[in-house]
Amino acid sequence: MRGDILLVTGIHRVELAFGDHVASGPGMPQVMRIPHGIARPRRGPGDAFLSRTQHREIYLQLYQQIAGRYRLVIDLHQGLDEAGRSAEIFCNDSQFLARCEARLACRSDRLNARLVRIAAPASGAETTPEPRGATDAAAYTWIPRKLWEGRAPLYVGVEVYLPRDGEGEDDDWSFGRDLIGEICACVSD
Numbered sequence: 001m002r003g004d005i006l007l008v009t010g011i012h013r014v015e016l017a018f019g020d021h022v023a024s025g026p027g028m029p030q031v032m033r034i035p036h037g038i039a040r041p042r043r044g045p046g047d048a049f050l051s052r053t054q055h056r057e058i059y060l061q062l063y064q065q066i067a068g069r070y071r072l073v074i075d076l077h078q079g080l081d082e083a084g085r086s087a088e089i090f091c092n093d094s095q096f097l098a099r100c101e102a103r104l105a106c107r108s109d110r111l112n113a114r115l116v117r118i119a120a121p122a123s124g125a126e127t128t129p130e131p132r133g134a135t136d137a138a139a140y141t142w143i144p145r146k147l148w149e150g151r152a153p154l155y156v157g158v159e160v161y162l163p164r165d166g167e168g169e170d171d172d173w174s175f176g177r178d179l180i181g182e183i184c185a186c187v188s189d
């Protein structure tokens with residue numbers, strides 16, 4: 001697998017075990033494992049500010065480590081959807097999303113993935129992706145703009161929704177790997 005793609009796991013620490021299972025399989029790009037990630041977004045009194053600050057800090061640290069060193073960074077997350085396994089792919093580059101869409105359309109299962117463009121709202125301050133309202137919805141809005149808007153590397157967030165909490169099972173991990181494989185294949189030569 002090419003060396004200009006980086007897979008990041010464990011930004012949210014409860015998702016690290018899932019990320020480890022996915023990353024340990026065949027065909028994965030270089031992995032940056034974050035052993036001491038942060039809590040998932042919280043929205044209680046006082047929590048939202050803390051959560052937002054933690055997200056900005058960890059993503060700024062990530063940005064400092066990867067800026068200019070990779071073509072693509074894939075930020076793997078895990079969410080919950082009792083309706084069944086699915087995924088969302090977040091990216092600012094609409095051409096990249098279009099390539100993902102085309103590749104996924106070639107698969108009979110389409111990997112049940114939805115493409116979401118990260119874009120700045122009219123006010124200009126923050127991002128406004130529209131996730132399905134699962135646990136990590138807020139996180140993407142708190143990522144520093146220079147990371148999601150950057151092109152070296154291009155930022156792609158991947159949220160794999162599993163029907164149950166926990167680290168997942170074999171099928172869940174291979175689903176994650178298939179998804180990452182398709183995203184990697186979308187990097188133009």
Ligand SMILES: [Zn+2]
Pocket residue numbers: 011012015040076077078136139
């Ligand atoms: Zn997450």
